[in-house]
Amino acid sequence: MEIQYAYTKKRSEFGRQCLFVDEGPKLLENVTPNKEELNKYIFKNPVSRSTQCSSVLAEHELNTIRAQYDQHGMNHTEGGWPREVNPADEEQTLRFKKKIEKDEMYIHTVLQLTHAMEHCILQNNAINIYEEYFEGVESATIMERCSARTLNVYRDPNKVNQPVTHLSWSPDGGTRLAVSHCNLEFQRSPRHLSTFSYIWEVDTALPAENPNKPQLTLKPAVPIVCLEYNPKDPNCLVSGMFSGQVAFWDVRKSSTPAGMSALEPSHRDPVYSVLWINSKSGTEFFSSSTDGQIKWWDTRKLNEPNETLILDVVKGEEQVLSRALGASCLEYEGTIPTRFMVGTENGCVISCNRKGKTAAEKIVSKYTAHVGPVYALQRNPSFLKNFLTIGDWMARIWSEDCKESSIMWTCNHQAQLTDGAWSPTRSSVFFTTRMDGTLDAWDILQEQREAVISVKVCDYQLRSLRVHDQGQLVAVGNNLGTSYLVEFNESLATTQRNDKALLTAMLERESRRERILEARNREIRLRQRTKMAESLHRDISGKETINTPSIILDSAVKNAEKDFFTIIELELAAIQAAAEAHEVEEEYEIKAEALISDKTKKKETIFMVDELKGENSEDEFEGEDMDKDTEGTNES
Amino acid sequence: MASEVEETMKRIQSHKGVLGTIVVNSEGIPIKTTMDNTTTVQYAGLISQLSDKARSVVRDLDPTNDLTFLRIRSRKHEIMVAPDKEFILIVIQNPTE
Numbered sequence: 001m002e003i004q005y006a007y008t009k010k011r012s013e014f015g016r017q018c019l020f021v022d023e024g025p026k027l028l029e030n031v032t033p034n035k036e037e038l039n040k041y042i043f044k045n046p047v048s049r050s051t052q053c054s055s056v057l058a059e060h061e062l063n064t065i066r067a068q069y070d071q072h073g074m075n076h077t078e079g080g081w082p083r084e085v086n087p088a089d090e091e092q093t094l095r096f097k098k099k100i101e102k103d104e105m106y107i108h109t110v111l112q113l114t115h116a117m118e119h120c121i122l123q124n125n126a127i128n129i130y131e132e133y134f135e136g137v138e139s140a141t142i143m144e145r146c147s148a149r150t151l152n153v154y155r156d157p158n159k160v161n162q163p164v165t166h167l168s169w170s171p172d173g174g175t176r177l178a179v180s181h182c183n184l185e186f187q188r189s190p191r192h193l194s195t196f197s198y199i200w201e202v203d204t205a206l207p208a209e210n211p212n213k214p215q216l217t218l219k220p221a222v223p224i225v226c227l228e229y230n231p232k233d234p235n236c237l238v239s240g241m242f243s244g245q246v247a248f249w250d251v252r253k254s255s256t257p258a259g260m261s262a263l264e265p266s267h268r269d270p271v272y273s274v275l276w277i278n279s280k281s282g283t284e285f286f287s288s289s290t291d292g293q294i295k296w297w298d299t300r301k302l303n304e305p306n307e308t309l310i311l312d313v314v315k316g317e318e319q320v321l322s323r324a325l326g327a328s329c330l331e332y333e334g335t336i337p338t339r340f341m342v343g344t345e346n347g348c349v350i351s352c353n354r355k356g357k358t359a360a361e362k363i364v365s366k367y368t369a370h371v372g373p374v375y376a377l378q379r380n381p382s383f384l385k386n387f388l389t390i391g392d393w394m395a396r397i398w399s400e401d402c403k404e405s406s407i408m409w410t411c412n413h414q415a416q417l418t419d420g421a422w423s424p425t426r427s428s429v430f431f432t433t434r435m436d437g438t439l440d441a442w443d444i445l446q447e448q449r450e451a452v453i454s455v456k457v458c459d460y461q462l463r464s465l466r467v468h469d470q471g472q473l474v475a476v477g478n479n480l481g482t483s484y485l486v487e488f489n490e491s492l493a494t495t496q497r498n499d500k501a502l503l504t505a506m507l508e509r510e511s512r513r514e515r516i517l518e519a520r521n522r523e524i525r526l527r528q529r530t531k532m533a534e535s536l537h538r539d540i541s542g543k544e545t546i547n548t549p550s551i552i553l554d555s556a557v558k559n560a561e562k563d564f565f566t567i568i569e570l571e572l573a574a575i576q577a578a579a580e581a582h583e584v585e586e587e588y589e590i591k592a593e594a595l596i597s598d599k600t601k602k603k604e605t606i607f608m609v610d611e612l613k614g615e616n617s618e619d620e621f622e623g624e625d626m627d628k629d630t631e632g633t634n635e636s
Numbered sequence: 637m638a639s640e641v642e643e644t645m646k647r648i649q650s651h652k653g654v655l656g657t658i659v660v661n662s663e664g665i666p667i668k669t670t671m672d673n674t675t676t677v678q679y680a681g682l683i684s685q686l687s688d689k690a691r692s693v694v695r696d697l698d699p700t701n702d703l704t705f706l707r708i709r710s711r712k713h714e715i716m717v718a719p720d721k722e723f724i725l726i727v728i729q730n731p732t733e
Contacts, residue, residue, distance in 0.1 A: 081665060082663075097665075100661065101641070101667065102638060106641075106667070106722070106723060107638060107640070107641050109720045109721075109722055110641050110645075110659060111640065111641065112720070113723070114644045114645075114648060114718075114725065116704070116718050117716060117718045117727055118647075120705065120707065121651045121653075121716070121727065121729055122651070124653065124729055125651065130709060
C-alpha cells in the first residue's frame, strides 16, 4: 500500500512572486570594516551560554471533517384527495365518500375482502396462534430407559490375537484411540510374537464407520503394557513396556519410539501404569510397576528417572525393596499436582504426597480396599475427595476422610471386575467391566444396588475400559485383542440440574455414616482393651478369670454361624431346585462361586464380629446385611 | 347492495376483540371507518404504504405471486390488512390472550 500525503498550500500564501530580470548584478552599497571599532570591544571570557538539546517540536492543529447537521421537520397532512375536493371542507369530503360507496366496484371488492378478513378475525378469536406454550417451565428430566449399542469393533490385525491391556483416547476431542496389546501371562508369549500396538481413527461424528486398518501401528522392541496420550499434545504418547522400560512416542515422526529408557534404571517388572504429570514443560510422567517402585521421568531425559519411590508401607528408617508392595494402578489428578494414589497388588490403596521429604512423609494414608489387586483407581472428576476402586468382585467408592472402610460399595458380582472409570461428564455415573464380558454402567443417583444397564459386549474377558471425553462413548478391550466402541444413551452422559446437589448430599450422608461407625468401632475397641487390661490384672492378682469377653465372643460367633448356615442351606436348596432346568456344569459353577463368595463373607463376618464384640444388635445388623448380599449374589 | 356492505361492516365490527375497521381507496383516502378521524388518517396513510411495499416484495420474489393478506401483530393488538387493486380493508383487533 502506498502511503501518500498530499500537501496543499494556497498560492496566495507563498509570498512575493519572483521577478527575474536580465541584467547583471548592481552594487548598491559597500561597507568596509573599520579596524578601530574593534578597540571598543573586549573579549568576554568566560562566556555563559546555554544550549538545549531536545527534540524539535512543532505545533499543528487538525480538525476532522465535521458532520453537517440539519434540523428538519415533517408535517403530515392529509392527502390523496382529488383536486376538486377540499380536505378541510367536511361536506365535500362526505359527498366524495358517499359517491365512492355507491360505486359497484367498491361494493364488490369490499364484500370479497371481508370474507377473508372474517376468517382471520374468527381464527384470532378462536385460538392464539402465536401463543408461547409452556413458557417459564423448565424441561423436566425425562426418565428414559437406558440403552447402549455397540458402534464399532476393532479387531487385532495380527494373526495371533493378543489381549488388549490398555486403551487411551487422544485429547483432541477423542478422534483417535490408542490400544495396547500384550500377553501378560508370564513367559506365555513366544519370542517371535508381534509386539505391535495400534492407533485407530475414530470419527466421533460418524463412529459407525468400519475401519479394518489401524491408522498407525506402533512398533516397539518389547510389547507395550500401558500407554497414555499426553493430555496437552495429541501427538505424544508415553508407554510402559513389558520389560519394565518406558518409552516416549511421537506419532508424527515414526512408528518406533522417539525415546526409550535404559534397562538398568527402569522397573524390574512390567510397567502396569503410566500417567502424565502437570508440569511446566509438559514432558514429565510417572510410572509404576509390580516390583514396588514408582519412578518419575522426563521425556527429554529417559536414561534415568528423576525420582524413585519404593512402596514400603512399613514405617521404618529405610525403604526396602523386598518389603515393597507391588503397584497395580496409579491415579493422578491434574488439579492436585503434588498428591497421587497407588493401588497395590494386595488390595491396599495408598495415598501419597510427592513433596514429602522423607519416605515416611511421602506415604500419607492407606486404605484396605479389596481382597485382590486393585485394578482401577480413579477420583470422581467433580468430587475430588471421593474415589472409585475396582478389584476382586466389587466396586467401591471411598471418601478420603474415612480411612477404615469405603462409603459405598456394590454387591459382589458373579464375575471378577477388571476395570472401571467415572464418566467425565456426569458425576454420578461410572462404568465397570467384568470377566464374563459384560460392561456395566452404574448411576448411583438412580440405583445403588445394581447397574443401571449391563451390556454383554462379548463372550470373553473384558480387560480394560476407557470413557470418551464426551461421556457417551466407551471403548472396551477384551482378551482376544478386539476393542469395542459402545455408545450409551444421552441421559447417561449429560448432567441433570440437581445432580451435583443430590450427589453431594448422598456422599456426605454415606461418609457421615461411615465416620459414625468408625467412631463406634474405636470406642468398642477401647473398651475391650481396658477390659483385657483389667482381666490381666485380675489374673495376676487373683484366681478370678474374666471369661465374659470370650463367652460373649463364642456365643456371638455361634449365633452368627448358626444363622449363616441355615441361610446357606436354604439357598442351596433353592438353587438345586432351580438348576434342574440348566446343565449340570452350570449348576456346579454357580454353587462353587457362591460358596467361594460365601466363604469370603464368612471370613468378613468373623472379622466383623471380632470388632463388634458384645453388641448383639450390631451383629444381627451385620448378619442381615450379609444375608441380603448373599441373596443378591445368588439371584443375580 | 350498499346496505349489504353496511351490514357486513357492522358484522365485522361486532366480532369479539375488533377495535376498528377502515376501508381505504388506492390513493389513501379512508372511505369508511369506525374510528376517529386522526387515527383513521394515520392508519390509512401508513398502512397503504406498507401494503404496497409488501406487495412489491412478494411480486419481486416471484412475479406470478401476489399478496393476499397481511397481518401485523404487535404487543397490543393485531392489524389485519386485506389488499385489493382498488381498495384496502383494514381491521384492528385485540386477539384473545
